[in-house]
Amino acid sequence: MQARKLATLEVPPIGMGTWKTFDVRSEAEIAIRKGIITACVAEGVSFLDSSPMYGESESVVGVTTEEKREQFQLATKVWCTGLSQGKAEIARSFERFRTDYIDVFQIHNLLDWELHLPTLERLQAEGRIGLIGITHYLTEAYPEMIRIMKSGRIGTIQIPYNVLERACEQEILSLAEELGIGVIVMKPLDVGRLVTGLKREPNLSPLRAHGIETWAQALLAWILADPRVSVVIPATSKPERIQENAAVGVLPALPKELRAYIEKEAQRCL
Numbered sequence: 001m002q003a004r005k006l007a008t009l010e011v012p013p014i015g016m017g018t019w020k021t022f023d024v025r026s027e028a029e030i031a032i033r034k035g036i037i038t039a040c041v042a043e044g045v046s047f048l049d050s051s052p053m054y055g056e057s058e059s060v061v062g063v064t065t066e067e068k069r070e071q072f073q074l075a076t077k078v079w080c081t082g083l084s085q086g087k088a089e090i091a092r093s094f095e096r097f098r099t100d101y102i103d104v105f106q107i108h109n110l111l112d113w114e115l116h117l118p119t120l121e122r123l124q125a126e127g128r129i130g131l132i133g134i135t136h137y138l139t140e141a142y143p144e145m146i147r148i149m150k151s152g153r154i155g156t157i158q159i160p161y162n163v164l165e166r167a168c169e170q171e172i173l174s175l176a177e178e179l180g181i182g183v184i185v186m187k188p189l190d191v192g193r194l195v196t197g198l199k200r201e202p203n204l205s206p207l208r209a210h211g212i213e214t215w216a217q218a219l220l221a222w223i224l225a226d227p228r229v230s231v232v233i234p235a236t237s238k239p240e241r242i243q244e245n246a247a248v249g250v251l252p253a254l255p256k257e258l259r260a261y262i263e264k265e266a267q268r269c270l
């Protein structure tokens, strides 16, 4: 895949989220996640996002990437209130990921961000964290996100962006571009609903010549057509989806008319 810039970091355009999909405990389920990680290595899906909010996810990422740590960029979050609780949770993320270095450390849903930011800044100064970021899944949080972006203290934002959720297009993406802040896109398939909630079958024939074979690929290509996006992180519980999703990262730039076609098909079929 052709690398994009996430602030100072080079990342693949297609990464992977782990909410729900990596919250597993049994040996059989962990073996499937090993298969997903093997597929990620094969396809260059090297950017993985987690959070202590996602149950076992950090631990499962840790155990499945341990032997291949240098082939991944790991992102996680602090998700709690209180300074000492935050410090303890951040320390646990290093342990659960089985690593001394975390590439992107984000403040989940801006929870107690004023308290956690100095802790993350100290770890960054010590060379234990690459980039510091903030995330929120609600567009109501954008005014506060914008204020934090303008403070110059963060390097990444993580926001929802898909064919039906476009609020970030108004201000936040332009500001990120202007300030050199990297953009991680969550919920690209709206937690799968954009694929499973179809009323009609999308007609993919106009997209096939461009290399798009599935509706999920069309939706991911639609997001990556926005050059302000650094990395999109679809989650999956199925190893075979990694190749399908990663294939979008090697397509040529999506022409404007095909992007508009995908929007029209989404309106017709969802």
Ligand SMILES: NC(=O)c1ccc[n+]([C@@H]2O[C@H](COP(=O)([O-])OP(=O)(O)OC[C@H]3O[C@@H](n4cnc5c(N)ncnc54)[C@H](OP(=O)(O)O)[C@@H]3O)[C@@H](O)[C@H]2O)c1
Residues within 6 Å of the ligand: 016, 017, 018, 019, 020, 021, 049, 050, 108, 109, 135, 136, 137, 158, 185, 186, 187, 188, 189, 190, 191, 192, 193, 195, 216, 217, 233, 234, 235, 236, 237, 238, 241, 244, 245
């Ligand atoms: N506040 C926050 O910071 C926040 C909030 C939400 C999400 N996130 C992050 O963003 C990541 C992505 O968002 P998300 O997990 O909510 O939703 P998503 O990536 O939009 O959707 C995930 C769902 O899409 C399905 N899927 C993936 N690839 C597919 C394909 N090629 N064809 C058909 N279905 C496919 C998966 O089902 P299968 O398992 O069947 O493949 C899964 O159920 C999360 O995992 C998390 O890391 C962060």
